[in-house]
Amino acid sequence: MLSDIAVQCRGVQKAFGNGGGKVLALRGVDLDVSYGAMTLLVGPSGCGKTTLLSVIAGLLNTTGGEVTVLGEQIERLPGSQQILFRRKNLGFLFQEYNLLPALTAAENGALPLLAAGVSRRNAIKEAKRLLDALGMGDRADALPKQLSGGQQQRVALARALIHKPSLLVCDEPTAALDADTGHVVMELLAAEAVRPERAVLVVTHDNRIFGFADTIARMDDGRIVNVESDLRNGNHAALAAD
Amino acid sequence: MNFVALKMLTGDRAKYLGLVFTIAFCTFLLENQTSIFAGILKRTGSQISDVTDAEIWVMDAKTEYFEQTKAMKDTDLNRVRGVEGVQWAVKLFKGSPVARTLDGKFAVSICLGLDDATLTGAPRKMLLGSWERLREPDAVVIDQAGYVLLFPGEPLQLDRIVELNDHKAIIVGISDASAPFVSFPVIHTRYSQAVSFVGRERTQLSYVLVQPQPGADAEEVCRRIEAQTGLRARTSDQFRWDCIRYYLKNTGIPVNFGITITIALIVGVVVAGQTFYIFTIENLKQFGALKAIGVTNWRIIGMILLQALTVGVIGFSLGSGLCATFFAITLNNLPTRGLVLMWENVIGTGVAILFVVAIASLLSIRRVLVLEPAAVFRG
Numbered sequence: 001m002l003s004d005i006a007v008q009c010r011g012v013q014k015a016f017g018n019g020g021g022k023v024l025a026l027r028g029v030d031l032d033v034s035y036g037a038m039t040l041l042v043g044p045s046g047c048g049k050t051t052l053l054s055v056i057a058g059l060l061n062t063t064g065g066e067v068t069v070l071g072e073q074i075e076r077l078p079g080s081q082q083i084l085f086r087r088k089n090l091g092f093l094f095q096e097y098n099l100l101p102a103l104t105a106a107e108n109g110a111l112p113l114l115a116a117g118v119s120r121r122n123a124i125k126e127a128k129r130l131l132d133a134l135g136m137g138d139r140a141d142a143l144p145k146q147l148s149g150g151q152q153q154r155v156a157l158a159r160a161l162i163h164k165p166s167l168l169v170c171d172e173p174t175a176a177l178d179a180d181t182g183h184v185v186m187e188l189l190a191a192e193a194v195r196p197e198r199a200v201l202v203v204t205h206d207n208r209i210f211g212f213a214d215t216i217a218r219m220d221d222g223r224i225v226n227v228e229s230d231l232r233n234g235n236h237a238a239l240a241a242d
Numbered sequence: 243m244n245f246v247a248l249k250m251l252t253g254d255r256a257k258y259l260g261l262v263f264t265i266a267f268c269t270f271l272l273e274n275q276t277s278i279f280a281g282i283l284k285r286t287g288s289q290i291s292d293v294t295d296a297e298i299w300v301m302d303a304k305t306e307y308f309e310q311t312k313a314m315k316d317t318d319l320n321r322v323r324g325v326e327g328v329q330w331a332v333k334l335f336k337g338s339p340v341a342r343t344l345d346g347k348f349a350v351s352i353c354l355g356l357d358d359a360t361l362t363g364a365p366r367k368m369l370l371g372s373w374e375r376l377r378e379p380d381a382v383v384i385d386q387a388g389y390v391l392l393f394p395g396e397p398l399q400l401d402r403i404v405e406l407n408d409h410k411a412i413i414v415g416i417s418d419a420s421a422p423f424v425s426f427p428v429i430h431t432r433y434s435q436a437v438s439f440v441g442r443e444r445t446q447l448s449y450v451l452v453q454p455q456p457g458a459d460a461e462e463v464c465r466r467i468e469a470q471t472g473l474r475a476r477t478s479d480q481f482r483w484d485c486i487r488y489y490l491k492n493t494g495i496p497v498n499f500g501i502t503i504t505i506a507l508i509v510g511v512v513v514a515g516q517t518f519y520i521f522t523i524e525n526l527k528q529f530g531a532l533k534a535i536g537v538t539n540w541r542i543i544g545m546i547l548l549q550a551l552t553v554g555v556i557g558f559s560l561g562s563g564l565c566a567t568f569f570a571i572t573l574n575n576l577p578t579r580g581l582v583l584m585w586e587n588v589i590g591t592g593v594a595i596l597f598v599v600a601i602a603s604l605l606s607i608r609r610v611l612v613l614e615p616a617a618v619f620r621g
Contacts, residue, residue: 050619059616080538087536094618098531102253103246114243115537131447159535171619 006038006070006167006199007033013064016053025051027222028065033167036196038189038212041203043219048201050171051184052219053088054200057090057169058082070166087115091160093189094168097152105131105151106140109158116163123162130158134188134203150181154188161193168193170202173210243537247545250525251552257521258553261514265557266564268510270504273565279499281581287352287482288420288580289336289428293363295458299554300331300467303456307488308481309423311336312450314473321471322450329456329462330384332357334449335433337406337440338426341384343392351388351427353406355436355448362451365430371400371415382411385419387576388427390608406439423489423582442538447527457488507594515602518550522606526613533615545606550603558595564590 014026025048033039033056039047054060055067058074066073070089074082091112099108109127114120128140134154153173160168173189174182186209193200194214202213210216218226219220252258268296292297300322322331334493335355342348356363356376363375365383382404389398404414406429419428431439437446446464452475454463460477467475476484490496522529529542563582572578 054616054619057534057616059614059619083536083538086534090536092531092534092618094531096527098527098618100246100253100525100528100531102249102251107246107249111246111532112535113248115532115535115541120245143246 005032008068011065015063036213038215039215047219048222053203080218089166091165091168093160093173095172095175097156105155113162153185168200247548251549254483261553262557264513266561269558269561270564271506275502275589285423286485295362296453298452299481300450303474307485314447325467327458329536331363331451331452335436336448342405351429353429353431356430365417367418369416375414380412381414383415383430385417385428511596518602519605529610530618550599554599
């Protein structure tokens, strides 16, 4: 049922370059990403995972097929509406955190609210509250360089969630972290990000985190080759408590 | 997001300070060189400015600037006096006798011979003595810089003897005359006295100083004088600009200063532009992340412009402060007296700095605008 589906991809194609140098990164992708679940997009390097994530996030346009995100076909929106749609509905978690080095953890966490025009004071107050919930309350005034990788990813998670997005897209969130720290970050992601009104899409090739997935979609050579669903029955709270 | 832009700017101290000091250096050089240039050119008309009694200068028809004098006939004075609109007219002599002290120290001087009866054109700013004493036999007034040149290290003192072309002259006053273009002593004396210093020639009348009748337009009076006498007549202001134009056209001064000013601009644009560009490139991932989370291009342009403007304003203020300090220190030195930081140069430099930061930020803006937000997903 479409209302349970946050993201629907049908026959999505994406090509880079022209003529003889044309490379097909996506070759007709069909994928559904459900609300209230964590969907992992896995596959070997170069299979098109990140390209698909960029297309779903509205950062790249397709060359064929249809992508419906939260009921909207983002590509059909005018440029400014696309930006507004992303700002309001999407949260991002990057492999290298991409925190602004000159801003404190709280200021970094507050960025989406600041971009939306919320006052500095209120935005930082909300960011501190969220950092506290993520176990970073005592590091809210620290600069990124004063934080460990895991702590930086937690700040990035606060930034991704602060504006309560309906879709959270995560690009290799544990790739720059050791196994233990990666596990802690995924526990937080499962406990704090997955909500009935939100879908979480994670691109990864880290098989240590597959246990956190509700759905695993495997990609190869620009196509979805296999989808496994209902892996954890959405019981992330229990997982986090383990 | 403004505080984000400013924190990004000041977060990298080395680059931030580098940018500020580049702009400050560029500002200092531009203001300093343009002010000295303007000050030196202004000196070409110093002796014209110092005559406050008369508004019009009449001279030979071919005279182009103050130093270039060709004597007129004595009868030209009466012809000028006969022109409608002239309230009065007096003669002025300009010569260049060699001034020599009893110790043998000497220098070529600028000797101005004033109308014996009225002493029109006498220096009004006196440091010692009185210009009225010019009526005494052999009396001269010398400017302070000239005195220091001829009597180095000695205190200012009246009634000292100098020789002007081997004629005895007594210093009865020391004036604060404006600095001439070349650092010659400026000596004022009576017309008859000056003529005797320089030696009699067939004609001696260098200039006629004219005061128009009250209410008469000086430029109109000039036109009448030229029409009726065939001589050249200029208001003081026009004559000063004639001198400036002559030196601009016929000397290497503008080229010399122009090169320095151009180098300052190029250094400013290149160094500030490059540093700012590198600063932006190093923050490209962060700008990409901002674009991904929904910060618009316009907001990012605003952030970059705010960063550039902040650096520009701080650097410009710092550079202007340094330049003002420089001129405050040099103002009381005799060789650099009269050279000041002019407001016109400050405004001009401000516009130039705006150009520098605009170029610097344009390169960065272009780089950020073409950045695909999807780039943040590429590790």
